[in-house]
Structures are given as C-alpha cells and as structure tokens.
Amino acid sequence: MAETVLSMARSMLGGAISKAASAAAEEMSLLMGVRKDIWFIKDELATMQAFLEAAEAMKEKDMLLKVWAEQVRDLSYNIEDCLGEFMVHVASQSLSRKLMKLKDRHRIAIQIRDLKSRVEEVSSRNTRYNLIKTESSRTIDQADSYMEDVRNHSASNLDEAELVGFSKPKSELIKLMDVNNTQDDLAKVICVVGMGGLGKTTLARKIYESKEDIVKRFDCCAWITVSQSFFKMDMLKDMIKQLLGGESLKKCLSELGGKALRVEDLAKFLVEELKDQRYFVVLDDLWTIDAWSWIKYIVFPSSNKKGSRIVVTTRDLGVANQITLESLIYHLEPLELVDATNLLLRKSRKTHEDMKKVENFKDILERLVKKCGHLPLALLTIGGILATRKIAEWGLVYNQLPSELETNISLQAMRRIVTLSYNHLPSHLKSCFLYLSIFPEDFEIKRSLVERWIAEEFVRAKDGMHIQDVGISYFIELINRSMIQPSKLNIEGSIKSCRVHDIMRDVMISIAKEENFVCLAGDDVTSAEDSFRHVAYQGSKCQNIGIDWSHSNGxxxxxxxxxxxxxxxxxxxxxxxxxxxxxxxxxxxxxxxxxxxxxxxxxxxxxxxxxxxxxxxxxxxxxxxxxxxxxxxxxxxxxxxxxxxxxxxxxxxxxxxxxxxxxxxxxxxxxxxxxxxxxxxxxxxxxxxxxxxxxxxxxxxxHRYAFAGEKLVFAEGAFQNLRKLDFDRSMELKEVRFEEGTSPRIEKIQFRVCRLESGIIGVKHLPKLNEIAIGYLGEVAKLGALHGEVNAHPNHPVLLLECHWSHHDLGDVVHRSTTSVQSGGAMEGEESSLHPDFAVAGECSSSQAVAVTPEGGRSDS
Structure with missing residues (x-):
C-alpha cells in the first residue's frame, strides 16, 4: 500500500515538474517575443513624441493632420501605460514570480502585440493620405523659433499689485467707499465691474492692503473669493476665522453641544457676533445674484449701523445693478496708453531706450498695445511671449493677435489671446500647463507641483542640472509668461505657490479636454473616458474622497x-x-x-x-x-x-x-x-x-516647548542675517532681550501662547524692524515701555495686539488715543502672502486685534 502511494506521489510530482517546465519554456518563449515587440514600440513611442511636437505648430492649419495627431497621441498614451505595466509585472520580477503570474504575462503580451499592430496601421495611414509634409516657410509657431535663453533671466515676478496705472482707480474707489462717514450708516456695498483681465481683483486687493487708509478704520476684515461655485459651509467657516478669530469656530461648535454642524448655525453665530462690529469685507469674483442674495441675507446683520463696507468684484454689470445703487458702481476701464505701454515694456524686459535704438520699435509697440486693448492681463500675457523673442520677431506676434480686441473687448477675444499664449509655449511646458486643470477653481497650488510633474515625466533632465531645478525653472517660466500668477513667497523671496486666472483656466480646461489630457468629473464623458490621460474629481463629487495622513507615521x-x-x-x-x-x-x-x-x-x-x-x-x-x-x-x-x-x-x-x-x-x-x-x-x-x-x-x-529657559538674549554681533523670529507656545519664557548690535536685519517678531512676565526689551536696537505681533494667548508685561520704544523707533514699526490693550500690563505710558483697531495679519511661519488672505489667529475678549502705532504714525505692516 505504501509503495502504491509513493508511486502515485512520484507520478504527480513528475507531472507537476513537467507542467512547470513546459510553462517555463512557454513563458521564456513568450517573453523573448514580447521583448522584441517592446523594443519596437519603445522606438515608435520616441518617434511619436517627436512627431507630436512638430505637428503642434501645423495641426491648426491642417484638419487631416489634426485628426491623425489625435490618433497618434492616444496611441502614445496607451503605449506609455503598457510599458509601465510591463515594467511592474515582467521586467522587475524574478522568474518564479513570472511563473506565478503567467496569466498577467499573456495579457500584457497580447496587449503589446495589439499596440504594435495599431502602430503599423497608423503608419500606413500616413502613407495613404500623405499627412506629413515639409513646409518651405517657417512660421513663428515652430518650436525652433523660441529663444530659450530665459534661463539667463531671473523671474521678473511682476506682482499684479504693483501694476502701473492703478493709482487713480485706487483713489477713486476709496472716495466712493467714503470710509470716514460712520454716523448711523448702514453697510454700504460698492461694486467694481469689468471684464476678466482688467484687474478688478488687483484693484480690490490694493484697497484691502491699504492699512493706512482703509483697514485700520474697521474692527475686522475679510477677503472672500466667491467664484462660480462655492460651498456655503466652507465660506462661512472662512468668514468666521477671518472676521472673528481662529478660535471663534471652536467656540461656535462648543455652543452647539455636540449637535451636527449646519449652515444655519454658522450663519446665526456670525450675524450675532457682527451686529456691533464695523467690518470690511471684499467678495471677490461674484457671478450670480443668487449667490449675493444668500450671502447678504444669511451672513450680514441688517441691524448693523456701524458704517461697515462691502466691496464686490464682478464681471456682470447686470448683477452689480441688482446689488447696489448705480452711483456705487465703479467701472474699471482699460489702462491709459502711457501706462499700458510701460506695462508691456516691463513684462517684455525692454526699456524706453530700446525704443530709441531700434528702428520702428516704437511703432510696433504702439500697435501691440492697441491690439491688446490696453488690458492688463492681455499685456502681461503677450509681454511674456515677447520676452522670449527678438524685437525683429515682434511683428510676427502682432499679426497673430485677434483683431477683435481693437474694436470689441470681448471675453472671446481674450480667450483667443490666452489660446495664442498656450500655442506659443515650448512643448515641454504645454503638458505642465494643462496638468494644472486638475486643480479646482481659485485653488492655491503649491510649488511641490513640480514633484508631480517629475513623477508624470513632464520634466526632462538636462546635463549638469538637478531634475528638481529643471522642474522649478518650468514653474518660473510659466510665471514669467503670465500663464500662472504668483501667490505666496517664502522668507528668501522665492515663489512658494501660484494661482491660475479664471480665463486662463477656462482655456486650459478646454484644450485639456480636446486633447484627452484631463477629464474633469461632471464633464459629459461616457465610453471615451478611458482615453483620458487624467481624470480629476472636484467639488461636491469628491467631498468624501481623500486620505488623511495627519495621524500617519509614514x-x-x-x-x-x-x-x-x-x-x-x-x-x-x-x-x-x-x-x-x-x-x-x-x-x-x-x-x-x-x-x-x-x-x-x-x-x-x-x-x-x-x-x-x-x-x-x-x-x-x-x-x-x-x-x-x-x-x-x-x-x-x-x-x-x-x-x-x-x-x-x-x-x-x-x-x-x-x-x-x-x-x-x-x-x-x-x-x-x-x-x-x-x-x-x-x-x-x-x-x-x-x-x-x-x-x-x-x-x-x-514652537511648542522648543525653548526651556526663562530668558532669551540676542547678543551683540549675533544673527546678522535674521529676518523673522517666531515664538509659539514657549511657556517657560519670561523675557526676550535684544542687545545693541544684534540682528540688524530683523523685520518681524511674533509671539503666540506665551506669557512674557519681564517683557520684550531692546527693540530700539533693531534698525529694520517693521512689525511686532502679539498673537493668540500672548501676554506681554511692561507693554507701556515696549510701546515707548516702538514710538521712538526711526523705522516706525507697528505693534499688533491680537487681544485688547486691557489684556496686557500697559503701565501708564500708552494712551488709548494712540491705538487703532485692526484685524491681525496671517501668521504663517515662513510664508508671506501675495494674495489677500488675512485671518485673525485667535480670539480674545474683544475678538479683535489692536494696532498700536506712534502718534500720527502709519500702521502699514
């Protein structure tokens, strides 16, 4: 019996070995064939990518070529995916793993051979229709006409807030706001109206950031971006944080006693807290009267007669007419000729001296300004193109601008301007630009975006350059060309994040969809969805989608x-x-x-x-x-x-x-x-x-118990380049002292959650100081002495107090007549904002921040 069982076992083992050997032989044969096909389609992929770059310049002029290019592009996407899967399932696996996944090998092999067949069909289609033709004349659209010397220029970083030609609109809008009139004055609504690209947001931001003229006259302030689609809950939370302080939301939640949070609860809390406050709110980019109606009736208290002001920016005059009186609508006009010319010169890195040196330069410059319709966005956009061109090529750019801008400043014409800018991008930037369409409207995009570009293989390595640096140079180049807008800077002045103008985004989404590059959830996509390179889920469709890494250990x-x-x-x-x-x-x-x-x-x-x-x-x-x-x-x-x-x-x-x-x-x-x-x-x-x-x-x-001593001394000669000092939850710290000759370049000092029982001493020794901020749960003894030093400081720094003056040990030096109520600036560590995103960091007894400034001085932090 034992011998029979042993014989059966040997037979079964032999069969298994034979089967395994047969499978191994089949696998090896299959892999050898597949590898040959892999080499073939790899070479074809490289050729396809080169063809698509060359076809980009000509496809708009040749419909047949455009159709064929779309087929080649879709096929290239499939090849990239297949090669990636092959590397995971085949090339990187041991033989034993390959044998265990024979089914996967067969599937991939069939897929590769199908792709090879499709490549051959696409190639024969070109032969049948003679799609690739050589052109005798070279146009400005061709890639080799680009001057790729932008790497020799540092980013111009032209902040829209510094645009020329905004002094007059700013003063006119301030006059319209009439902020000094506060007696029994209901909240006044002022609308800034104009088409996209005129600079409505820029103008509103210049007002919002004018602390010496505007902000210091209000108890609290907020900048709210409305946009076409907004979430009521998120907007209310944001308004509470900015207007009432970061801790106010926690207070609201605690008052609910564990009940589910509703929009109505937040609105009721906000209205109650604002009823006795003089507030200043900017509602940027309002699209519909329905949005305004909801905001007006559920957010702002109707009984408030403190002289509050609301500034609304909108491109729809009909909406503005329903919001406020005609006399309170400010129509933003295109730039004057001189200002428009100066802006175009600045963005294109040219000067008035160039106008004298180069023949006919002044004439072509004036024609370009006229054709741009004096629109800031158009001038910035075209200026970004001109900066990469020789002056001799400017006439070619002019001939391609939409003539509609001369007589009809229309959104469609503006879109054509942006489309032209996209067409003029070097091929390596086009994918990077279109990729931005995956982000929601008005989203602040961090520079870590570069790492995504690298992962997607949009960034091409260069000899002698770190690939991360190459990606950053792409990022900066898109900013230089005004395709994206800088948003935040770090302590060194480098751009840390960006935003996309809504007109740019409209064009970007349109092109991305047309080229099957990005599909946004909500688009009318059925069977074609598989052909998109990326699918992005945004808004209400993805409220429950996401992963929280906040509690992960890596x-x-x-x-x-x-x-x-x-x-x-x-x-x-x-x-x-x-x-x-x-x-x-x-x-x-x-x-x-x-x-x-x-x-x-x-x-x-x-x-x-x-x-x-x-x-x-x-x-x-x-x-x-x-x-x-x-x-x-x-x-x-x-x-x-x-x-x-x-x-x-x-x-x-x-x-x-x-x-x-x-x-x-x-x-x-x-x-x-x-x-x-x-x-x-x-x-x-x-x-x-x-x-x-x-x-x-x-x-x-x-931060948080980083320092355990009671006294912190900045000694003579130390910290020669320090610009910013940030203390947070330094619970044992009692005194901070600055000796003469220390920290000569420090500009900002901020404290939160600390009790400085011996005070801050020696700020008179800091010649560049412009702000001291005492934030949430920060207490400073001898505040009168500190104010005396600030008052006598030749640089006129501002002293920001998150809590009311009575919360501190003031002594007998500070007079209340020298204090003004002002919302605190955002305390964001190493970043500073180029976008008005102010927020009170905490809540004190008065839910306000106090700017203590010298008598008659300016509060312009």
Missing part, C-alpha cells in the same frame, strides 16, 4: 531602495518600521535633496545607523525629523548628537522632539536659511551661541 522603505540613484525627494519614512539595512541604504541616495523622517519608537541602534546615513547625503537641502506628534507623547531626538559631519549645503531644518542641548554640528550649517524647533526643551546659552553664528539664517522658529 511608510516603511524596503531593502534595495538604494537602487533609486536619481531619487530627489523622500517623505515620509517611518524609521521604526524600516529595517536597519534599508536605513543604511539611505546614505547611498547621493542625489536626495529633501528628506522627512518619523523616528517615534525607533531603537537607539537604528537611530545611530540613521545618523551615519544622513552624513553621506551631500546633496541634501531640506531635512525634517519628527519624534512625536500631537497624538503621541513627545519623543527624543538626542541621538542627533551622534551626527559628526552634516550635509554641507542644507538650507532648511525642522526638528520635532527632545534635544536638551543644541547639537554642535548645527553651527557648521553655513547655508542654513530656516530652522524650526519643536518640543526640543533647549537652554539659552549654547543654543543662541550656535544659531547666532549662522551667516545665512533668515527665519528662526521656536
């Missing part, structure tokens, strides 16, 4: 990670869950420029290995290490003392965890620009000695 990286030799950004790595070998391999990522780690729960041995890996990262520019978060208890980072030679070019350092003492190697970071410390429990002496010697340090942030 990911475990696998062994073999060091094979990613060109990796530049790695975040967030969970050191506890990652093996010691994989941690050691981090040191082999010689091109890594940005690294974020979570070390909570990691062993001391792993952390020592991590120190050795960090020392090898010679290209690292940004390091963030977190040993704990708001959920877990404070963790330790004292293992960082084992680092002996840190990455030499590091510019940004963020550490969250116990250090006890500042590591010695911090003092060697000669390129460090910003440092944020949290839960570090540092003492004053060594910390300030090391940090004070760093020659390029511009931003210093102490």
């Amino acid at each position: 990911v475990r990286i696998p062994k073999g990670f060091s094979n990613l030799k060109v990796l530049h950004v790695l975040e967030v790595v969970d050191v506890k869950r990652t093996s010691s070998k994989a941690i050691k391999e981090l040191g082999d990522l010689m091109r890594l420029s940005k690294l974020r780690l979570v070390t909570a729960g990691a062993t001391q041995q792993k952390c020592k290995i991590l120190c050795e890996a960090i020392e090898k990262l010679s290209a690292l520019l940004s390091l963030r290490v977190e040993a704990g978060n708001w959920i877990s208890s404070f963790g330790k980072l004292d293992w960082l003392h084992f680092v002996s030679s840190p990455p030499p070019h590091m510019k940004s350092l963020k550490l969250n965890g116990f250090l006890g003492e500042m590591p010695d190697w911090i003092g060697s970071l000669m390129h460090l620009v910003s440092i944020h410390l949290e839960a570090s429990k540092l003492k004053g002496g060594k910390t300030m000695e090391l940090l004070g010697t760093l020659p390029n340090l511009m931003l210093l942030g102490f």
